[in-house]
Amino acid sequence: MVKRLVLILGDQLSDNIAALKAADKDSDVVVMAEVMEEGSYVPHHPKKIALILAAMRKFAAHLREDGWQVAYSELDDTENSQSIVGELLRRADQHGVAKVLATEPGEFRLIEALNNAPLDVELCEDDRFVASHAMFESWAEGRKALRMEYFYREMRRKTDLLMERNDPAGGKWNYDHENRKPAPNEVTHSGPMQFTPDETVEEVLDLVEAKFGNHFGQLRPFDFATDQAQAQLALAHFVKYALPKFGDFQDAMLKDNRFLYHAVVSPYINIGLLDPLEVCRAAEDAWRNGDAPINAVEGFIRQIIGWREYVRGIYFLEGSDYPQRNGLGHGRSLPDFYWGAETKMLCISKAVEQTEEEAYAHHIQRLMVTGNFALLSGLDPQQVSEWYLAVYADAFEWVEAPNVVGMSLFADGGVIASKPYVSSGAYINRMSDYCKSCAYKVSQKTGEGACPFNLLYWHFLDRHRDRFSNNARMGNMYRTWDRMDEGRRETVLSEADAFLKRMEQGELV
Numbered sequence: 276m277v278k279r280l281v282l283i284l285g286d287q288l289s290d291n292i293a294a295l296k297a298a299d300k301d302s303d304v305v306v307m308a309e310v311m312e313e314g315s316y317v318p319h320h321p322k323k324i325a326l327i328l329a330a331m332r333k334f335a336a337h338l339r340e341d342g343w344q345v346a347y348s349e350l351d352d353t354e355n356s357q358s359i360v361g362e363l364l365r366r367a368d369q370h371g372v373a374k375v376l377a378t379e380p381g382e383f384r385l386i387e388a389l390n391n392a393p394l395d396v397e398l399c400e401d402d403r404f405v406a407s408h409a410m411f412e413s414w415a416e417g418r419k420a421l422r423m424e425y426f427y428r429e430m431r432r433k434t435d436l437l438m439e440r441n442d443p444a445g446g447k448w449n450y451d452h453e454n455r456k457p458a459p460n461e462v463t464h465s466g467p468m469q470f471t472p473d474e475t476v477e478e479v480l481d482l483v484e485a486k487f488g489n490h491f492g493q494l495r496p497f498d499f500a501t502d503q504a505q506a507q508l509a510l511a512h513f514v515k516y517a518l519p520k521f522g523d524f525q526d527a528m529l530k531d532n533r534f535l536y537h538a539v540v541s542p543y544i545n546i547g548l549l550d551p552l553e554v555c556r557a558a559e560d561a562w563r564n565g566d567a568p569i570n571a572v573e574g575f576i577r578q579i580i581g582w583r584e585y586v587r588g589i590y591f592l593e594g595s596d597y598p599q600r601n602g603l604g605h606g607r608s609l610p611d612f613y614w615g616a617e618t619k620m621l622c623i624s625k626a627v628e629q630t631e632e633e634a635y636a637h638h639i640q641r642l643m644v645t646g647n648f649a650l651l652s653g654l655d656p657q658q659v660s661e662w663y664l665a666v667y668a669d670a671f672e673w674v675e676a677p678n679v680v681g682m683s684l685f686a687d688g689g690v691i692a693s694k695p696y697v698s699s700g701a702y703i704n705r706m707s708d709y710c711k712s713c714a715y716k717v718s719q720k721t722g723e724g725a726c727p728f729n730l731l732y733w734h735f736l737d738r739h740r741d742r743f744s745n746n747a748r749m750g751n752m753y754r755t756w757d758r759m760d761e762g763r764r765e766t767v768l769s770e771a772d773a774f775l776k777r778m779e780q781g782e783l784v
């Protein structure tokens with residue numbers, strides 16, 4: 276007799292997922308469901324949907340081999356109700372049970388749906404993270420500012436990663452200042468490991484093409500890993516060939532190289548194919564064996580047990596209104612060039628082009644190109660956030676919203692960032708080779724052909740003077756602005772306004 280249903284979502288594909296650990300193979304039924312509601316609450320990139328559905332199918336097969344009874348709904352099953360709660364209700368009816376074991380989903384939307392379902396749902400905390408909710412809350416309690424760096428040190432101590440007794444390996448907690456080299460002339464790494472689609476993946480690709488072919492993003496060629504064994508190979512490939520230079524060129528961007536020395540493992544970690552701590556230990560071993568330098572390994576590990584854990588902590592600490600915040604009152608509509616329309620700004624067109632083709636852009640492209648532009652030009656944070664949630668294969672709200680609404684757009688009023696991540700074209704020029712081939716001139720501050728980032732940077736500072744001029748870390752910027760003669764300031768502001776107007780009218784900018 277079946278006792279309970281055990282829900283496994285598309286980003287919970289781990290053998291050690293909490294609901295499975297609490298379940299009983301002999302009497303519980305695992306429920307997995309491909310549903311239109313999850314595929315379309317934002318217009319997800321077709322590659323992201325294919326990754327999730329293919330990985331779900333393979334995980335279900337793996338569970339069955341392991342002796343679990345799995346009730347699996349394929350997207351085009353005629354009986355499929357096309358929502359997670361709908362499928363739980365259908366399975367509950369079929370098996371005559373009302374009890375459901377589930378692992379807490381990574382989005383408030385789905386947590387609410389499960390809590391409101393007419394079923395007896397027990398939510399287990401997702402313990403694939405180093406910091407539990409309670410631990411993050413107690414770290415945050417009483418602090419004036421929740422800065423990642425201090426949280427990260429706690430995580431190092433808790434995991435014992437890169438520790439020598441009570442001290443950080445190499446004597447420093449953070450080697451970031453060594454990790455800001457500009458774009459290299461030559462990249463020795465050929466990019467992430469690619470996997471030829473097998474029969475299961477091919478079937479999913481046809482299905483996704485038929486159902487979601489109208490979404491932004493190129494489905495084929497599809498070369499993501501779709502099971503744990505493949506994801507392990509992708510990780511080993513990164514550690515061997517890219518990790519040694521990951522640190523040096525972490526912030527660099529090249530117009531003809533989409534991945535540089537980045538890992539491209541976030542989609543695998545976030546859906547459960549890779550365990551974040553195992554990923555960190557693989558990197559630490561490379562350092563201990565003398566195969567990768569400390570600046571690379573510390574920088575990489577910090578992204579995972581530092582930033583990744585920290586943003587998740589913030590999402591759950593701040594609560595369900597967090598993704599809706601708009602602290603700077605920005606409301607301009609997302610321009611069509613975020614969805615692939617033409618733009619003369621090469622940095623944007625390159626970042627969007629690779630997003631469309633790969634469902635991937637690296638951190639600095641997301642933060643200092645598309646994010647920076649969105650913040651400078653005052654785009655509506657919720658439209659921007661929806662874009663990020665849709666277009667990246669690694670995007671789930673618990674990690675996307677703090678990075679976009681908080682880190683990138685400062686729409687959370689400074690919970691995450693102590694000052695807005697804004698820059699003129701000079702930063703992009705220093706870290707990339709985009710500007711050399713751009714229709715705009717990065718060295719030009721005003722007039723025909725001036726880089727829009729140069730104009731919008733001052734426009735942003737000027738329109739938010741009340742908010743930021745007393746920020747100690749922004750004083751220099753305001754002093755520079757104030758030193759410009761009035762006529763020049765007026766020209767900058769009116770040219771920025773004219774640019775924004777042309778953009779709003781859909782002209783080619």
Ligand code: FAD
Nearest residue numbers: 537538539540541578582583637638641642669670675678
């Ligand atoms: P690498 O550069 O090789 O870094 C290694 C790993 O560190 C990543 O795989 C990831 O697991 C982790 N990591 C690094 N930075 C962060 C971060 N800020 N937050 C969380 N984890 C981090 N990451 C997501 O996983 N999903 C998102 O939806 C997402 N949206 C972002 C939106 C914006 C505006 C910005 C600025 C960053 C966003 N990030 C997001 C963080 C980061 O850009 C990606 O994790 C990273 O680009 C993934 O590629 P990678 O595996 O090659 O990372």
Ligand code: DLZ
Nearest residue numbers: 284285286308309310313314380381382
């Ligand atoms: C993102 C996604 C997609 C596209 N499709 C499914 C699906 O069909 N079935 C499923 O269980 N999960 C899917 N997911 C992942 C969920 O949206 C994710 O579990 C929630 O957003 C919570 O993080």
Ligand code: SF4
Nearest residue numbers: 620622700710713726
């Ligand atoms: Fe981007 Fe300006 Fe450089 Fe063009 S000149 S690539 S718009 S930063």
